[in-house]
Amino acid sequence: MGFLKYFLIFIPISIVADLMKVSPMWLFLLSSLAIIPLAGVMGEATEEISFYSGPRIGGFLNATFGNATELIISFFALKAGLFDVVKASIAGSVIGNILLVLGASMLVGGIRYKVQKFNKKVVEVSASMLLFAVIGLTIPAIFTHTIKTEALTARYEWLSIGIAIAMFIIYLLGLYFSFYTHKDLYGSEHQESGEAKWSLKKSITVLILATIAVALESEFLVSSVEPMTHTLGLSEFFVGIIIIPIIGNAAEHSTAVLMAAKNKMDVAVEIAIGSSLQIILFVAPILIFISLLFKPMSIIFNEFELVAMIVSVLIVNRVASDGESNWLEGVQLIAVYIIIAISFLI
Template sequence: MNALLKEIRQTPLLWMLIFVPVVLVAARIVPAAHTLLFVLAVLAIIPLAALLSHATESVAEKTGDAIGGLLNATLGNLTELIIAVTALHAGEYMLVKASIAGAIVANALFMLGASFLLGGLRYHVQEYNRAGGRMYSGLLLMATIALLAPAAVSELDLPRGELMAQNLSAAIAILLIVAYGLSLLFSLKTHKEFFASEGHGETTEAKWPINLAVGTLVAVTVLVALVSEIFVESVQKAAATLGMSPAFVGFIIVALVGAAAEMAVAFSAARKNRLDMSVSIALGSASQIALFVAPVLVLLSYVVGPKPMDLQFWPGAVTMVMIATVTATFITNSGRSAWFIGALLVFIYVIFAMTLYVVPPGAHGPV
């Protein structure tokens, strides 16, 4: 604990942690002050992301980049899961589906691309183990195919078509969870030698004991989830005023805010020439959302939602996920990167964001 307090005292950015209790209290006292809550939530997320970055790097020094990236992606995705469960309980299925698809695309394009860009601005060429990228891309491709199946069934002119789509979605959700579990067994147990770090990058001695680092990861992730929840609630009110669609809010805003902590770690690792960790966080997080978070939400909808949720996404979302998956597969196949490759990935993501922004609310089809 002394190491944590010392880090906070010595890092001016972490002094902004004061905004965490402020925004939590403000949400209770003035819940209708959406603009104020929005600003406070942003100011609170920034230092939490920085603190999570430091804790994760300390864990990675002990466990290696692959497991460190996996741990960070797992904890970071708790934010998306908590936000989605809240929306699920309220019956906001379009927001839930948009946040799922948006998180996959944001991680596979924006987070990965920005990592390549930031790292490439400091190093001429960077290398990483492409085995992890190939496995995650394969998982994402399978998940995208899984998203296509319920949509195909629902479009058939069959009696009880909606019920069939829901049943198929539940079965696919279980299958995806099993596939994700097998991927963990493959990468962390039976064939873990394939995913060893390339050995490049700056190495520093871990500043924190492993127990403190893991404890900080868990605690900060919970705080990020709470603050992000407030942020999303305030953004939804602002979006309604500005005429933004629920799809844009979920696909772009919620996805970026939910992944803020993971992005801070991935960007920091890339700047230290540790692209193994950046790729593991970006594509590992995307595959976790597709194969774990989304299926869990489908199953939870039978308990906490007003009605069961299916995996039928609007065609534009499936198209964007497919493009992001194919692009990530193509890019990571070489095992090398430079800043221009990252810039291209970011540009593709910006094109998606611009497209969703100009589409009016209610034009995305049924939920």
């Protein structure tokens, strides 16, 4: 957590701001600053629980709760009918993890160490699954973008549900692969040493309270998105693809960079790629299923979101090919992310 714990003061401040009906821009900012440390608290609580549950269940909990903050934010966005923001945040998380987080990790680690090595086999498995996932999103999008709108009938509404089911099954099989049949490949990542600092009761209590607080702050955040974007002249795409992923994954991002600085590039790369994989194969399908409770959301992304994700995944596969990284590769990844961010801002 480190300095992020001081951001917890923004929780009561944001609640007071909401009661006082302050400007949506200020409410958006305050709730964002409150969510960042809460995501870190959830991650820390999950890590503590893993000491009691064992490496396998602990690994599953980390995978499940790793993107819980963004899942909660997206739930409220779905409820508010902000489908473009939700889909943009899915694409933005993938792009941000691969380009910004991995790039920052390589840059920081590369400044301290000339060359950093990571487990090539593990990264190749994750990168291949990520490529499959993006292909799964691309094919239906190309299909719907190349036929006339009036040709779409009601049966195509089930297209997204079918894709979501296929991706979720692949996610479960991926967990089985990494925690059972090929756990030897992952080694240290799933068998971290150390002792629990909290009791199991405290860990579970903290996790529940942090989740409730994230839900409250997410409702503030989502309610202020539309008026805030109108006030500042920003597009909802920019908020979804750049701002929300950074807010929801800030704690996880800082962990990846710190691991790289300690020459633990294996962990940093796995956080960046693994988180992207969870977003597409776990979070996106869950959101599709949840949307059935309100208004069904399609999993069809626009052309620019697709191109940005495809380019990002191809870059990861290229980076994974040699099992090494340096600071220049980090700069290049960050530069591509900045170009994409500017494009969405305009």
